Amino acid sequence: xxxxxxxxxxxxxxxxxxxxxxxxxxxxxxxxxxxxxxxxxxxxxxxxxxxxxxxxxxxxxxxxxxxxxxxxxxxxxxxxxxxxxxxxxxxxxxxxxxxxxxxxxxxxxxxxxxxxxxxxxxxxxxxxxxxxxxxxxxxxxxxxxxxxxxxxxxxxxxxxxxxxxxxxxxxxxxxxxxxxxxxxxxxxxxxxxxxxxxxxxxxxxxxxxxxxxxxxxxxxxxxxxxxxxxxxxxxxxxxxxxxxxxxxxxxxxxxxxxxxxxxxxxxxxxxxxxxxxxxxxxxxxxxxxxxxxxxxxxxxxxxxxxxxxxxxxxxxxxxxxxxxxxxxxxxxxxxxxxxxxxxxxxxxxxxxxxxxxxxxxxxxxxxxxxxxxxxxxxxxxxxxxxxxxxxxx
Numbered sequence: 001x002x003x004x005x006x007x008x009x010x011x012x013x014x015x016x017x018x019x020x021x022x023x024x025x026x027x028x029x030x031x032x033x034x035x036x037x038x039x040x041x042x043x044x045x046x047x048x049x050x051x052x053x054x055x056x057x058x059x060x061x062x063x064x065x066x067x068x069x070x071x072x073x074x075x076x077x078x079x080x081x082x083x084x085x086x087x088x089x090x091x092x093x094x095x096x097x098x099x100x101x102x103x104x105x106x107x108x109x110x111x112x113x114x115x116x117x118x119x120x121x122x123x124x125x126x127x128x129x130x131x132x133x134x135x136x137x138x139x140x141x142x143x144x145x146x147x148x149x150x151x152x153x154x155x156x157x158x159x160x161x162x163x164x165x166x167x168x169x170x171x172x173x174x175x176x177x178x179x180x181x182x183x184x185x186x187x188x189x190x191x192x193x194x195x196x197x198x199x200x201x202x203x204x205x206x207x208x209x210x211x212x213x214x215x216x217x218x219x220x221x222x223x224x225x226x227x228x229x230x231x232x233x234x235x236x237x238x239x240x241x242x243x244x245x246x247x248x249x250x251x252x253x254x255x256x257x258x259x260x261x262x263x264x265x266x267x268x269x270x271x272x273x274x275x276x277x278x279x280x281x282x283x284x285x286x287x288x289x290x291x292x293x294x295x296x297x298x299x300x301x302x303x304x305x306x307x308x309x310x311x312x313x314x315x316x317x318x319x320x321x322x323x324x325x326x327x328x329x330x331x332x333x334x335x336x337x338x339x340x341x342x343x344x345x346x347x348x349x350x351x352x353x354x355x356x357x358x359x360x361x362x363x364x365x366x367x368x369x370x371x372x373x374x375x376x377x378x379x380x381x382x383x384x385x386x387x388x389x390x391x392x393x
Contacts, residue, residue, distance in 0.1 A: 021082035042363030044083035090364035113371035163235030197286035228252035228384025320353020
């Protein structure tokens with residue numbers, strides 16, 4: 001009886017693990033399944049370890065000789081293969097991505113973008129920042145968090161715009177990449193902008209612009225090199241950052257980095273389902289102030305793809321194929337438009353990446369994306385000096 005119970009437990013647990021592993025393949029519209037898919041695809045090594053422990057228990061108990069044991073073995077083998085897939089894809093494809101990146105931006109990436117050892121490394125350093133407030137153009141109080149880069153003298157600046165569907169989120173999101181940039185010598189300014197529905201477009205873009213102008217006014221005090229800045233945004237923040245970068249930016253933009261961003265709001269509105277749990281159409285309407293036909297100009301100025309030109313800044317787009325919150329076609333279409341305009345653009349297309357894949361900084365998506373970001377900012381360090389000297393911006 002005891003052995004029968006052990007076999008039943010092994011079967012149930014192996015089925016549960018296999019069920020979790022299957023989530024890595026799904027492009028799901030259900031919120032809980034998206035969260036599970038993100039968790040499992042970026043932490044498959046830990047789930048694989050649990051599966052191996054379960055397999056060891058099955059072998060030790062002699063349970064694999066029964067039909068329930070054989071079914072459990074198939075489930076465990078399937079789970080192991082699926083848990084390992086994102087890691088294998090990251091390790092096996094990073095050299096190709098680096099080669100394509102180098103060809104696009106004329107660089108030579110010496111260091112690998114993925115390391116197996118980092119999978120088990122847990123970030124413990126707490127990033128430090130100072131909160132800076134100022135008055136925006138309409139008198140509102142706006143703030144940003146400044147993470148100072150290592151080194152002496154004025155540091156190059158990366159402006160980070162948070163995600164959250166334009167109606168939530170704040171500047172405290174995902175500080176781990178800010179710390180990594182700090183150690184590479186970059187100061188990071190993470191912006192708090194006013195949220196919809198209380199604030200309609202283009203207030204969000206103006207808040208980021210005004211934050212940059214405030215940094216420029218305080219450049220000596222804050223030791224910031226404001227001859228040009230990088231702008232980085234995630235999800236809705238990627239859309240805001242891109243609109244700022246493509247339409248009359250307040251300073252020279254060295255480069256745009258957009259994680260899983262909606263780059264065409266008219267397209268996004270048309271392909272979205274009204275009853276999706278994220279309520280994408282409602283999010284867009286409350287930001288824009290109406291439907292596309294009612295406020296055409298707002299949709300035009302908010303859609304990156306509509307504002308591409310030959311002088312758009314170099315762009316790094318990061319997106320996952322199974323992203324169920326923002327379709328990867330947003331990044332793919334923008335990359336095509338930028339390249340057609342003669343702009344240096346690279347679309348890092350992650351076959352396993354779900355929305356928010358960079359949340360786990362040492363997972364396969366976190367490692368690949370942070371390495372790409374570091375390589376990108378280094379590749380564009382001198383851009384604005386060249387642009388200013390040639391008077392082209």
